[in-house]
Amino acid sequence: MSDFEKKWSEACTQPQTLKAYRKYVEQWEEQIGSFLEFDPLRSLEADIPQGPLTGIPFAVKDNIAVKNYKLTCGSKMLEHLVSPYTATAVKNLQKAGAVMVGKTNLDEFGMGSSTDNSALKQTNNPWDTERVAGGSSGGSAAAVAAGLVPFALGSDTGGSVRQPASFCGVYGLKPTYGVVSRYGLTAYASSLEVIGVVARTTSMCKTVFEAMKGKDPMDHTSMDHTPSGKEVKTVGVLKIEEGALNPEVKASYDSTVERLKKAGYEIIEIELPTLEYVVPAYYTIATAEASANLARYNGIRYGHAPVYAENPTDLMRKSRHEGFGDEVKLRVLLGTYVLRSGFQDQYYVKAQKIRTAIRNDVERWYDKADILMMPVFPTPAFHHGSSDLDTFQQKQADLYTCTANLVGHPALSVPSTMENGLPVGVQFMAPPFEEDRLFQVSSVLEKEFQAPEAPGYHTDWS
Amino acid sequence: MEISDLTVTATLASLVLDEAETQKLGDEVSRMLSYFEKMSEIDVDGLEPTTHALQKENRLRDDRRLSNEAQPDELLECAPDLEDRFILIPNVL
Numbered sequence: 376m377s378d379f380e381k382k383w384s385e386a387c388t389q390p391q392t393l394k395a396y397r398k399y400v401e402q403w404e405e406q407i408g409s410f411l412e413f414d415p416l417r418s419l420e421a422d423i424p425q426g427p428l429t430g431i432p433f434a435v436k437d438n439i440a441v442k443n444y445k446l447t448c449g450s451k452m453l454e455h456l457v458s459p460y461t462a463t464a465v466k467n468l469q470k471a472g473a474v475m476v477g478k479t480n481l482d483e484f485g486m487g488s489s490t491d492n493s494a495l496k497q498t499n500n501p502w503d504t505e506r507v508a509g510g511s512s513g514g515s516a517a518a519v520a521a522g523l524v525p526f527a528l529g530s531d532t533g534g535s536v537r538q539p540a541s542f543c544g545v546y547g548l549k550p551t552y553g554v555v556s557r558y559g560l561t562a563y564a565s566s567l568e569v570i571g572v573v574a575r576t577t578s579m580c581k582t583v584f585e586a587m588k589g590k591d592p593m594d595h596t597s598m599d600h601t602p603s604g605k606e607v608k609t610v611g612v613l614k615i616e617e618g619a620l621n622p623e624v625k626a627s628y629d630s631t632v633e634r635l636k637k638a639g640y641e642i643i644e645i646e647l648p649t650l651e652y653v654v655p656a657y658y659t660i661a662t663a664e665a666s667a668n669l670a671r672y673n674g675i676r677y678g679h680a681p682v683y684a685e686n687p688t689d690l691m692r693k694s695r696h697e698g699f700g701d702e703v704k705l706r707v708l709l710g711t712y713v714l715r716s717g718f719q720d721q722y723y724v725k726a727q728k729i730r731t732a733i734r735n736d737v738e739r740w741y742d743k744a745d746i747l748m749m750p751v752f753p754t755p756a757f758h759h760g761s762s763d764l765d766t767f768q769q770k771q772a773d774l775y776t777c778t779a780n781l782v783g784h785p786a787l788s789v790p791s792t793m794e795n796g797l798p799v800g801v802q803f804m805a806p807p808f809e810e811d812r813l814f815q816v817s818s819v820l821e822k823e824f825q826a827p828e829a830p831g832y833h834t835d836w837s
Numbered sequence: 838m839e840i841s842d843l844t845v846t847a848t849l850a851s852l853v854l855d856e857a858e859t860q861k862l863g864d865e866v867s868r869m870l871s872y873f874e875k876m877s878e879i880d881v882d883g884l885e886p887t888t889h890a891l892q893k894e895n896r897l898r899d900d901r902r903l904s905n906e907a908q909p910d911e912l913l914e915c916a917p918d919l920e921d922r923f924i925l926i927p928n929v930l
Contacts, residue, residue, distance in 0.1 A: 392915070442906065456915060459907035552890040566889060595896055596889070655873045668848060674927055678918035684927050692853045704852060705865050708843070711850040712866065713873070725876050727886030732879065734887060767868060783890025807891055833846055 381575065383787045384832050387474050388423070395836035396432075396527075396835035400523050402500050403831070407499045409439050409508070409518040413477035413581065418469075427582050429472030431599055434527040436515050438477040438485055439560035439570060441465050447726045448561050449481045449493035452672050452698030462559020462568045463594065464528065464587040471586040473818045476524060476793035483530055483700045484564045484669070487511050488769040490760060492702045493513045499759075501829040503798055506756040509539030512678045515573045516543040516708045519799075526574035526796060531633030532564050533657055534751070534776025536571035537788035537802060542756035544798025544827045545792045548572045549670065553598040555584075564597055564656045564664040565596075567657075567780040567832035575826050577817040582785070584810060600808055601638070607812045610635055610803075611645040613775075621796035630758040631791045631801045635748075638819045643744055649736040650774055652729050657777040658770060659713050659726035666710030667737030672698060702766070737804075746812045747804045749775045751788045755797040779804050787813040790826050798827055838869045 376384065387394045393415065404410060415432060423430060434442055438448045439462045446458040465475060482492035490498040490513025498513045500506040501521040508517040512529025516539030517525050529536040532550035540547025549571045560570055570587070575581035591597045603724040612632055615625065636642055674680035674694025675687075681697055684690035699707070713722035740747060753772050757764045764772065780788035786804040793799070841864045847854050854862060910922075918925040 459911035459915065460905065512879060516882055553892070591921075592898075595898065596892065598891070649879075652876060652879050655875045658869065659873055659876070670851070674917060675924060676912075676917035678917070687926050688851075689928060690927055691851045695851055696853045700860075701862065703853075704858070705862055705869075707850050707852065708846055708862060708866050709869055712838075712842075712870070713848045715846065715849070722873060722876070726880065727882035728884045729876060729879060730887040731884040732881050734890075735884075767865075767872075770869075771872075781887075781890070 377578065378775055379834070380431060380527070383432065386836055387419060387476065388430045396827070399833075402503070403523055406504055407501050407517045407521055407822065409479055409497050409498050409514040409521065409523065410434065411447060411480050411495060411514070415476040417443065418475045423474060426471035426473050427767060428468060428588060430474060432474045432476040432520050432524050432526045433669055434477050434479045434526070435470065435475060436481050436529045437812055438530055438561040438679065439465060439528055441475055441478070444478055446561065447495060448517040448569055449495055450698065450700065450703070451494045452694070454495065454679070455466050456677055460790065462570070463556035463591045465559065467587040467589065468583065471585070475764040479512070479513055479527060482537070482704050484561065485511040485530055485535055485568070486706055487687070488534070488538060488773065490514060492579050494700050497656055497759070500756045502544065503756065506758050506797070507542070508540035509756060511535040512573060513539045515539050516545060516547065519543070519545045519573045519575055522834050526572055526579050528575050529571050530560055530568055531571040531771050531780065532568040533661060534782050536573060537776050537786060540573050540788040541747070541751035541800030544829070545802070546574045546577060546790065546826065547788040548580050548584060548810070548813070549779055549786045550584060550588065550810060551600070551785045553596050554588045554600045554808065556589070556594040558591055558593035560667040565668060566664060567661060574643065577814055581814045587604050589791070601813050602808045605691050605745060605775035605812065606639070607745040607807070609641040609643060609644050610816065611740045611745045611747045613749040614644050614646050616749070617770060617779045619753060620750055623755060624750060624753060624799055626701055626813050627792040627794055627799040628801055631748070634820055634823050635651055635816070640816070644833045645744065645747060647778070648730070648734045649738050650778070653774050653778050653781065654771055656733065657773065657781055658709070658720050658731040660709035660730065662706045663723050664710070666707045666714060669703065669707055674698070675770050676769045679683060688704060692754050700798065728824045730781050733778060737778065737782050737784070741806050747803050749804065751775060751800045751802045755794060755799050775802060783807060785810045785813060789805050789817045789820055790824060792824065795821040838863060838870060
């Protein structure tokens, strides 16, 4: 264990440090509101196994099930639901000795880029509380950036781990689709989403990924991890069109290219002409799948039910009317529309064919480059209330991140620079199962620039 | 999108939209749908649709029950309305 990990392993397991740790969390929470539930004691009742993460506290996005903790998904629909089981990814981490301390805030059902779509709480960016932490795993990213936990789980359907990681100045991994079991992850867009990691260091990100991956009989789409072990020599850097990025994000991007050159990597310029179709194809597929997945919320077996309903149909409609927020309703409506008879070929099937075109476009570069580099998001963290980026623009800005979800490849958001007091990250993407290539390059860059410490950050509770 | 089209879609999705929502969500749905029109520009004839990012084959398993840590009574407790071990819903007829 590194010094950093050792310090963390003592935060909860020593009674005197636990007190100081809890106080630290409480102080930060008044400013950032990253947790929906925080209670380390509940996990400490059980014996902690010995493993690579023994004693290390972590948080879990509140759309991932942990037994005896709530599973709200940031929605009024599930505000009072307590999970009767634990997700496989969380179980694997607990077997490795990690201590689950709380559940973090998110955009309702993972739908959003700001965490402002949570029906339960507002989460602020630790670097500037007037700004969002990103989303949808904004609570997880804010908690890691503020030093409330050294790592946290998120889910990534279109960038929901990588974008908040970039906004908060920490590492964010979206693994290869299927390598981490989705059992216990509340379904939003099943063909796109994965459970990912937000972490303070590359090494922690890697340890957590290694501990939680693996084929799981409870998730039939899960797969064994079969990496090649190849060393990265060439980086394919996406050419950026004039004006596509905010100037600060562009400057940050360029400095990473310089660092890569200095570290001895061969750089080639790449282009992805399909990039302009990524967002419409992504939202067609994601909303179609969401409309089917969210059909389960009907006020009968669990979730919100109205005070009075005349008949079962009325019960379902009222539950959904009262339980879902606007963004969820919008996506369910869109998804239902694109799947209506007569429209399927025009929207859903077309989007799936474009998905194939995007994959071909990306994969052709892997003959020439071991890893690809692209931005995470065109802007740094934006202000609350969609004043500088409205919700439609936020969706359009998903283009760099949702590519990896459409093709299923792993991608990592890496802190790159500080620009006007806000962290900015860059993104790397690798062929399926090649997470290790992401960690290799990230470790090299980490020698030049570490995850920055937000004012007030510390990890010493002795 | 016509309001009647939105109402049909909402009914299919078991959603009831009040007047304000009809206006707001109707505008947003229309905006997204016109954005989706961009997909008509690209020629994808001859390409197979991708339904799963990486898996090519269908996966089958034995038809047997897998153990689950959630106990039946714990699952029942999640229901909004319960009488003994029955989940209650309003009268069907």
